[in-house]
Amino acid sequence: MLAAIRPDNQSFALLLHLVGATVVFGALLASATSLLLARGETRLLRLGYFSLLLVGLPGLILMRLAGEWLYRMQNWNKLPPQFAEPSWLKIGFDVADWGGVLLLLALALGGVGIHRLRNGKGGTVLLKATMVISLILVVAYVVAVWAMTGKPS
């Protein structure tokens, strides 16, 4: 039914949006799990951080750009001022944008943590903060997937 009501020219943008979203979701799962199960092991601490940096961040950029492309193709940017955007769209934007800020914060904290770890000055506390942010983002992405697919409003 969705394919029937969505013009075919939007399908590729939707595919890119979904690929980006699942890549960032997978990277967040990998990061949170690695940091949670690390038990102080450098290898897993590094895996947790670098999966977020090298996989999560590109996934987030792809998801956000493809989402913006879809937004414009569906003319949501030309919505008359008397109409409010639906809440599922707001939830999607909030999770992508504020989630992006949180992801950058997690990367900054984790980056310092990895640097301190390399120099033998600890850093696990900062990486734990990265883990907590990753877990929060996993929950936020689950809510976003539910909102954007179920479209409650």
Place this chain on the structure above:
Amino acid sequence: MTFEDWIFAVHLLFAATLVGSLVMSWIVIFSLRTADTSRDTLSLNRVAMVATGATIVGLVGTISLGIWLAILRVDFHPWDGWVIAAIILWSIATTALVRSFREYAKPVRVARTLMASSQAGASAELSALNRTSKGLLLRAVGSAAVVLIVIDMIWKPGA
């Protein structure tokens, strides 16, 4: 939201779990390629176990709710071409992924044996098992089938 909308949303949550867990498992596979000690292998296995569990939950959840949706919705039928294509691709993905899980379980068994005999250093056998090309190929086939399911779901050829 109607009951159907809820089923659809949960179906897509399972799909996100499936694809997300595959991304996670690829991260572990690339990391395993540089692991040559039993300690590293077992550490990475802890993360791999979570990814494997999530993949199994995703596979079971997507197919069961997907078929339920195809029965519930008046616009779709389980015998539609794109639905049958998705079921065939799901079967290919499940077979390839389960076989790849078995391949990546081999180095874990060897690592446990080495740890039990207090051989914590680098092992050529372990290194070769962690770089299994059969396991890698099976994981690639399974992942490609899942990507094709996503493409099939978006374009719904013939719908």
